[in-house]
Amino acid sequence: MDSIIDKIGIVQALWPSLVKGLWMTFQISILAILLGSILGFCLGVAKTLGYFVLEKLINGYLHLLRGSPYLVQLYIIFFVLPSLGISWLQFDGYTAAVVSLSLYTSSYVTEIVASAIFAVPNGQSEAARSVGMTRSQTYRYVVIPQALKLTIPPMASVYVIVIKSTAVLSVIGISELTRQGEVAIMRMPGDIMFIYCLIALFYFLYCYPVLRFSKWAEGKFGSVGDVDH
Amino acid sequence: MSEPMIMIDAVSKTYHLKSRPEPVRALDNVSNHVDSGEVVVVIGPSGSGKSTLLRSLNGLQEVDSGKIVIDGVEVTDKKTDINKLRAKVGMVFQHFNLFQHKTALENIVMPQVIVAKRTREEAEEIANDLLAKVGIPDRGNNYPSMLSGGQQQRVAIARSLAMKPKVMLFDEATSALDPETVGGVLELMRQLAADGMTMAVVTHEMGFAREAADRVIFMDEGRVIEENTPNNFFDNPQSDRAQDFLRQIL
Numbered sequence A: 001m002d003s004i005i006d007k008i009g010i011v012q013a014l015w016p017s018l019v020k021g022l023w024m025t026f027q028i029s030i031l032a033i034l035l036g037s038i039l040g041f042c043l044g045v046a047k048t049l050g051y052f053v054l055e056k057l058i059n060g061y062l063h064l065l066r067g068s069p070y071l072v073q074l075y076i077i078f079f080v081l082p083s084l085g086i087s088w089l090q091f092d093g094y095t096a097a098v099v100s101l102s103l104y105t106s107s108y109v110t111e112i113v114a115s116a117i118f119a120v121p122n123g124q125s126e127a128a129r130s131v132g133m134t135r136s137q138t139y140r141y142v143v144i145p146q147a148l149k150l151t152i153p154p155m156a157s158v159y160v161i162v163i164k165s166t167a168v169l170s171v172i173g174i175s176e177l178t179r180q181g182e183v184a185i186m187r188m189p190g191d192i193m194f195i196y197c198l199i200a201l202f203y204f205l206y207c208y209p210v211l212r213f214s215k216w217a218e219g220k221f222g223s224v225g226d227v228d229h
Numbered sequence B: 001m002s003e004p005m006i007m008i009d010a011v012s013k014t015y016h017l018k019s020r021p022e023p024v025r026a027l028d029n030v031s032n033h034v035d036s037g038e039v040v041v042v043i044g045p046s047g048s049g050k051s052t053l054l055r056s057l058n059g060l061q062e063v064d065s066g067k068i069v070i071d072g073v074e075v076t077d078k079k080t081d082i083n084k085l086r087a088k089v090g091m092v093f094q095h096f097n098l099f100q101h102k103t104a105l106e107n108i109v110m111p112q113v114i115v116a117k118r119t120r121e122e123a124e125e126i127a128n129d130l131l132a133k134v135g136i137p138d139r140g141n142n143y144p145s146m147l148s149g150g151q152q153q154r155v156a157i158a159r160s161l162a163m164k165p166k167v168m169l170f171d172e173a174t175s176a177l178d179p180e181t182v183g184g185v186l187e188l189m190r191q192l193a194a195d196g197m198t199m200a201v202v203t204h205e206m207g208f209a210r211e212a213a214d215r216v217i218f219m220d221e222g223r224v225i226e227e228n229t230p231n232n233f234f235d236n237p238q239s240d241r242a243q244d245f246l247r248q249i250l
């Protein structure tokens, strides 16, 4: 009985800082998802246009981002870039977090968008071109609307990955959820297990609806294949 | 004598594929013409270049050499506004290729609004008239996935007709249909022919070729082997290859 009252006491004491942490996690992940999706969408479309050099450049970008751990990318953007002495590359922690996570997000979104566009049957563009639509009209009115439907399920899985990746941001001192938890543990080292479970629960409360949405969308729209991670 | 509607002059096309050792000569110096209001049926064995020929007529397939002119506009000229030309040349595909994310009505409305710059109201009126004309007046709100193959092909024909084309190209328009829906679509094509549409039709429906064609073109290995009136072609084919082909399919 005592211990339950004890735990309620801990939750009450930590509640404000954990909610603040969740709010920070939410902010950064939403910004990264938004910016990363816009960038990824543009790169994904560009990759399908059939310009050889452009495609190779984008592939290079993707390999760079997907072939290295996110933590290393974060370090490079936060610690290494400022040392180059270029003024617009002097990021504070918050900006570095948003920038690096957006780039990371974009690398997944690019692949998803490009493969969704390739998955739209060729006959759709042929029919559009045959009635006299230009190439860009064909993309805008026929190919992309159909491709976007295919991207919904894999996109939701990527968003969950991005949300969970924000935990890494504690290493550069962003007061997101994990960081707030670590601070709390310094205050109450005896309750480390309970506090980590509490943090996991907070992440779960944020990710679960997205995952449910992803499952629902997969049933409704089908998928262009899973993302590898 | 007026100009022919379609003029094909010494057109050649060779496909090079990395995965194939030999290049494929899909069109080998093909020349022909189709007069205004004429219905030409193109037949020939698989791989003889029929689709390549048809697709080159609206520039969907670029050719290596030769000249194609439709209604006085040179398709093979790089300076031609190919999109403007394509609006005048309807194309009907084996697999219908309706826009999957749009209803039947929207499939017919969208190109009119985007390409022909008609108002929505005008486009919808034309679309509804055409749906009635092709025999499915009450299917406008259905998505393609809810329509039978035959119904989808009718919508596809209506979509092409909405652009008020001067020429209609049909590439095996009934090959993917269930037997019971083939007749209706062929009947629709006959009706179009009777209305004076200029048509180039690739088909395996020999009954249609015999009744509806003004002229039959027989192709093999990228060349026009024989050209004849339907009755002569079917009853008294001149070339050995046409005789072989007819023996195999009839």
Ligand SMILES: Nc1ncnc2c1ncn2[C@@H]1O[C@H](COP(=O)(O)OP(=O)(O)OP(=O)(O)O)[C@@H](O)[C@H]1O
Pocket (backbone or CB within 6 Å): B015, B016, B017, B024, B025, B026, B044, B045, B046, B047, B048, B049, B050, B051, B052, B053
């Ligand atoms: N896009 C392409 N790339 C490479 N080769 C092609 C392509 N399209 C057609 N071919 C080849 O060109 C030749 C002619 O093809 P085409 O599709 O024009 O024949 P077809 O008479 O329409 O045949 P079918 O009756 O089977 O439809 C074939 O050997 C085919 O393999």
Ligand SMILES: [Mg+2]
Pocket (backbone or CB within 6 Å): B050, B051, B052, B171, B172
């Ligand atoms: Mg063919």
